Amino acid sequence: MTTNEGLSDAERWEQGMTVRRQVLGDEHVDDSIANTTDFTADFQDFITRVAWGDLWSRHGLDRRSRSIAVITSLIAHGHHEELAMHFRAAMRNGLTVEEIKEVIIQSAVYSGVPAANTAFRVASEALADEF
Known part of the structure; x- marks a missing residue:
């Protein structure tokens, strides 16, 4: 349901x-x-x-999990224009900077090092106040 x-x-x-x-x-x-x-x-x-x-209103996943799925998909598909917004959303959904870093590192193997490199750049800019 x-x-x-x-x-x-x-x-x-x-x-x-x-x-x-x-x-x-x-x-x-x-x-x-x-x-x-x-x-x-x-x-x-x-x-x-x-x-x-x-x-996003479904019961099957919590918002933290949905954020991880969205970030991973955005990295994999090269949708960098959406990443900053969803990195900040992930923080609102309870992910830590460390967890976001791990999601990006995980994506390097499955989506490619260049995609992860870009994701780190976007995350560094979007989450600068968190470091």
Whole structure:
């Protein structure tokens, strides 16, 4: 069972916005909303309902585990523009800098040393206040 079973799209959006704010922080979400255009509005609605209202609201994994999965996937696929945001989200979800470092090192074997090298650069910038 998921926490979105039987919810309307509007209720999934509300649940998604709550989770999105908890994971990414109000400032990031407020900036995303402020930068929404007619062109991107449907996408913002989609990610709020589906990524945050459905996926991140499921019971199967805790948020720490979801953060590890997301960081690993972003590193593996070279989605560096999302890494900084998700490194900070991982800290909100209870990961330590040491644990994030270990996730990046783990990814070096499975995703490649260059990908891990870039991830360390992004993490160093995104988490500079934590060192």
